[in-house]
Amino acid sequence: MMxxxxxxxxxxxxxxxxxxxxxxxxxxxAVMVGDPASRSRAILVRVxxxxxxxxxxxxxxxxxxxxxxxxxTQNALFISASSRSSVCKHTTALRSCxxxxxxxxxxxxxxxxxxxxxxxxxSRQPYGPMRFWVVLYRSVYSLVSFNAANVATCIAPxxxxxxxxxxxxxxxxxxxxxxxxxxxxxxxxxxxxKVGKAxxxxxxxxxxxxxxxxxxxxxIESEPGDTNRASSDAAEATVAxxxxxxxxxxxxxxxxxxx
Numbered sequence: 001m002m003x004x005x006x007x008x009x010x011x012x013x014x015x016x017x018x019x020x021x022x023x024x025x026x027x028x029x030a031v032m033v034g035d036p037a038s039r040s041r042a043i044l045v046r047v048x049x050x051x052x053x054x055x056x057x058x059x060x061x062x063x064x065x066x067x068x069x070x071x072x073t074q075n076a077l078f079i080s081a082s083s084r085s086s087v088c089k090h091t092t093a094l095r096s097c098x099x100x101x102x103x104x105x106x107x108x109x110x111x112x113x114x115x116x117x118x119x120x121x122x123s124r125q126p127y128g129p130m131r132f133w134v135v136l137y138r139s140v141y142s143l144v145s146f147n148a149a150n151v152a153t154c155i156a157p158x159x160x161x162x163x164x165x166x167x168x169x170x171x172x173x174x175x176x177x178x179x180x181x182x183x184x185x186x187x188x189x190x191x192x193x194k195v196g197k198a199x200x201x202x203x204x205x206x207x208x209x210x211x212x213x214x215x216x217x218x219x220i221e222s223e224p225g226d227t228n229r230a231s232s233d234a235a236e237a238t239v240a241x242x243x244x245x246x247x248x249x250x251x252x253x254x255x256x257x258x259x
Contacts, residue, residue: 040118044132067090
């Protein structure tokens with residue numbers, strides 16, 4: 001994480017930076033996100049593909065470092081009003097990056113700090129199987145995600161108790177609904193536009209198949225089958241009454257599909 005955060009901090013401060021390139025996709029990343037119409041900026045840090053592995057860092061109007069993550073327990077709005085900084089592993093790592101690169105906290109704050117009354121902002125950030133919405137609401141950044149049942153999760157500590165009604169979720173929900181509708185229509189278009197592959201003609205029963213020995217399957221119909229039900233098998237009504245389960249793919253299946 002420190003390597004990715006170092007490169008992002010240097011770019012944010014206008015200093016040259018480099019990022020190693022490898023064959024495999026990096027599971028750790030730190031990118032700058034923000035409103036293109038204003039100077040509202042933040043650093044999105046991800047160390048995995050889950051929602052607990054993401055955090056967002058920014059500088060308040062008073063140039064204090066704030067963070068929203070699952071490990072944090074502080075209300076960013078309250079500590080920002082009192083000109084204090086968040087205390088968590090992400091802010092500790094950011095301070096270490098600033099110190100190792102010789103960047104003062106004042107310089108970093110001047111580059112990305114929020115204004116006195118920043119406008120609300122929503123941005124979509126895809127990352128592996130997860131889809132995050134970066135939301136700025138009332139000078140507080142947070143990450144909002146929606147599951148398949150359209151249930152929202154907001155990582156801001158002050159929003160977890162009423163995540164369905166918090167300002168971050170209210171801003172992101174309409175855009176997420178539009179995105180889901182667009183993805184559904186796009187998938188339907190792809191399915192309807194596929195050209196079916198012509199199947200070979202089925203051979204007539206009893207007619208020999210070309211280039212095949214005529215006596216290869218002689219007598220196969222008279223052999224006992226291996227799928228007949230035995231007296232010890234469960235009744236069909238019992239098998240059909242089993243508890244239903246969802247057919248959504250698990251994380252391993254999603255990764256295999258991406259590969």
